[in-house]
Amino acid sequence: MTMKRRTLLALTLATGLTAPGIALAQADTIKIGLLATFEGAFTVLGEDSERGAMTAVDEFGGMVAGKKIEIVKGSSDASPDSAVRAARKLVEQDGVKILVGPLSGDEGIAVKDYAKTHPDVTFLNGSSAAQDTTLRDPADNFFRFSTDGAQWMAGLGTYAYNDRGYKKVATVAEDYSFPYTQVFGFMAEFCKAGGTVPSKSWVPIGNKDYSSVIAAIPDDVDAIYVALGGADAVNFLSQYNDAGGQAPLIGGSITVDQTVLTAKGRMRDVLIGTPAAGPTADTNDSQAWKDFTAAYKKQDGAFPSPSLFAHAYYINMKAALLALDKVGGDLSDDGAKLRQELSTISFETPTGKVSLDSNRNAIADMYLTEVSEAADGTLVNKLIKVTPQVNQTLGIPTDEFLALGAVSRENPSCP
Amino acid sequence: MADASRSTPKPLSQGQGMTRRQGVGLGLLVLAAIFVWMVFAQWPDWLNAILISKKAFLSAILNGLTLAGLYFLVASGFTLVFGLMRNVNLAHGSLYLLGAYIGYEFAEWTGYWLLGVAAGFLILAVVGLVMQVLVFRRLEGDDLRQTLVTIGISVVAADLMLAYWGGTTYQILTPEWLSGAVQLPIVTAVRSNGTEVLLVYPFYRIVVLVSAIVIGVGLWALVNRTRIGAMIRAGVDDRDMLAASGVNVHVVFAVVFALGAGLAGLAGVVGGSALSVAPGEDVRYLLASLVVVIVGGMGSIVGAAIGALIIGLAEQIGLVYFPTYGVVLTFVIMVVTLAIRPQGIMGGTR
């Protein structure tokens, strides 16, 4: 009879599965899903993105159109699979009608694909910045008020060639879509200006030892363009320092982000003076940015200055709340009005005006920066120049831009 | 394995053996000569064209050697524990990471890097001791359950470390006297104006390599020249027999486990100073030690050294010359080893 009992046990257990499903949201609250990397190697970035999103919620006093905002968190580990799984739980189990996230590039592409299967749910990007999330085969209900990795590079290539006089640059970046996008953005301008890129090193994800990669970079380049984030950036920079690195660096957006600048390590010497570009600049002295920084710092465990993850989540969350406010918190039509509002909305952010293009990707100001030492000894990104209203095709006509092809290891190329 | 494991390799058949050995020796000699030439000669252009540059090649070799040193430190503990207790400790990577975090904390707290290294070793040795006494001793003889327990421990440990130290990357700062780069007396290129460019290499990495060699020799001496070493070797060959001859095997087990865990902790601090400390490193070093001991042969210190050398070099050379599939190379080596010699290069016949 062993078997029968065992199977009965299974039965008992299975009855647990019929537990009541969705607890219906009360009429006076609006549920918003917040999807970020709260586990895995990008945990720090995920936590900061939550601070950014909560800054926007707090700005509205936790209320929109007379309804209470309820944030439901979903966690991924930066892999596309986990992002979709978390999104699915938020949408199908918790019943959110608005979802803000995810954080990293390929997660964004995966969630965009998932969004197509739920046209009644409104998706806003988190900080994911892969080009194809909105450029090719976009989803009608996926909005990106933060910009993509190629846009972030606006102004950098020209500046490196004209102002810094770098003619020959080697690149070092991680081997996946977001760094491809960043390198693309940099090279689009740099090669057009006349520069060449004789060597591109794509470092496998998870590699921590860059010293051999550093040694293999040709000696005769004028500078090294580095698009690495988080732990990888810290590793690269300190090893570059240890190896007695001579060539100046050019930074990708997340290479000189606050998450890297605040890390401990022997990398000040190689970092100071590094030009980079991105959607934010720490020393931006506009009042809006100062107010945003002050509001952000009220969050627990905040960095000295918001990281670009905090910034992106803030912008997207704010867009959602502004649009919700406009439609009076009315989602009864499966959010059709809300999405209509979102696609036409244009608003002032701490970093200038943001509006959407026809693919629902943001057009926004980009900041050319340089790492420098602040009065209190911390490293910050000093603002050099603002490139106003950069669109996804970097000012190139859409057809021409699409003809450049999707970003990859080989594309673009100008040896 | 009651079927009389012996760590001695199969004797080669006499007549043929000599010529074959000579052949291999000659081949090695030629390779060594070529290598020495590559290190000291000025490279012709065609060689630069094939191998990117002399600097890249030599750096890859040197980095491979230092990485091998690091891998050896981690894997030697793993292989000792397995050899003696048949315990595949899949939490070995967690010990590495924990050692790194503890080393970081101590170095920050006391301001002395060496104290951090010592703390990494000692505290992890205690952790290993506790694991052996509280956990593995209870499951003795049940290899599979022991291994499963180590999987469970690694999952929980990784999560708790993430909870406590967060996902931030830590860099254990080496003291001034260890940092910076040194010029090695090797000319990598000659500038057009006749000045010679010398190979520049981080001093700390040379120290890592040297300490790994010192520790390796020390371990070898411990195992082969001391009383406890004799017990360990006896235990590797036949545990039951060792117990029967009046040795308290539990003490031997505990000492070896503590030593193995301590070495992992030490490697954590040393590696965390060369690279960095972050979540996920546990799995990385666990896999590295797995591959190293599979290639080198389970339970053999010399095997761990050989395995570490092969894997370390393969990883770095792969990273420079074919970055796309470099990561896979180490695993290919492992599979090939398994196909030709399932017990590993220095593994005894099982």
Add this chain to the structure above:
Amino acid sequence: MSDLPLSPAQKPAGARSWIETLGLAHILLGLFLLIYPAMASDFFLTQIGGYSLVLGMISLSLMLLAGYGGMVSLAQITVAGAAGYVVAIFGVNNSGVHGFGWPWWVFVPLAIAIASLVSALIGWIAVRTEGIYTIMITLAVATACFYFTQQNYALFNGFPGYNGLRAPEVFGVYWRDPVPFYYLCLAMATLAYAAVLYGARSTFGLTLQAIRDNPRRMRAIGFNVTAHKVFAWWLAGLIAGAAGVLLVWFNGRISPGTIAVGPAINILVIAIIGGLRHPIGPFLGAVVVTLMQTFAIDIIGAERFNTLIGLVFLLIVFISPDGILGLWERFRPQAGREDWRTFRTATKQVGNKGRKT
């Protein structure tokens, strides 16, 4: 089914009614699973029901190897992934790479066939070593496959993998809709479950168990031990492959993350928590783990989910090597003890093998 270990000769099945043959508990469980869609929300139906069945099938393939063959593999998710990638490459995807658009009745059998071959290949590598080595080697193989798929864009589309994999529409039914998908998973799982139950009593199954218990003796009396083990891997590959097809239809995508080290260990955790003694174990484990995975974020926060599941796993390994099934055995009434003798603990066998020859 109360007498699983007994051979038909001892208790001819023909002499009993079909209820007896099938077992009352099986019928009840089957009925419950059949009417489950009437009780559950869509989320529960797919995310818990369907997903548990799929994970259960992958764990079942591990249970087959570990329980009957004494080979604990960490590469089962890799085998499932192989099938998933075949679906992505030969079916339709919207990643713009490959996606030949072959009909499902071609690429599904192809996927399962390729997965079973991959499984046999991994098995062929793994059976060169014994016992505890198998875990290490399969872990290393699984990781190698993970890295390879992550780096290779030509075939596997690298890190992002393949998006937009849709289940086919057959007989006017879209098989990824909650109810059809659930029944599809249920049917496949039942098939695999019954096959394993039956297979365990077949000549091959009994031989495999004998090899597990004493490979040397079996070799001595003329059995080709290696061939039997590799064949078991091939069979496990069929089950894992079928589950892999369902898995990519469930996720709608596949990427290296699907077959990373974490998911690989997860499969082992499921099998151990459920129990390796009987094919129902992996499914029990899958339900428990899926429920925990889905709702841990609401109870203890997403951050500490792994601690929870790790502790449960440790607890199970410590107090009950046979998983939930073993717990049940321990605390149930004394009746029916005699069945114990006939069905011996696979885990113990594997464990002791290294010492007593």
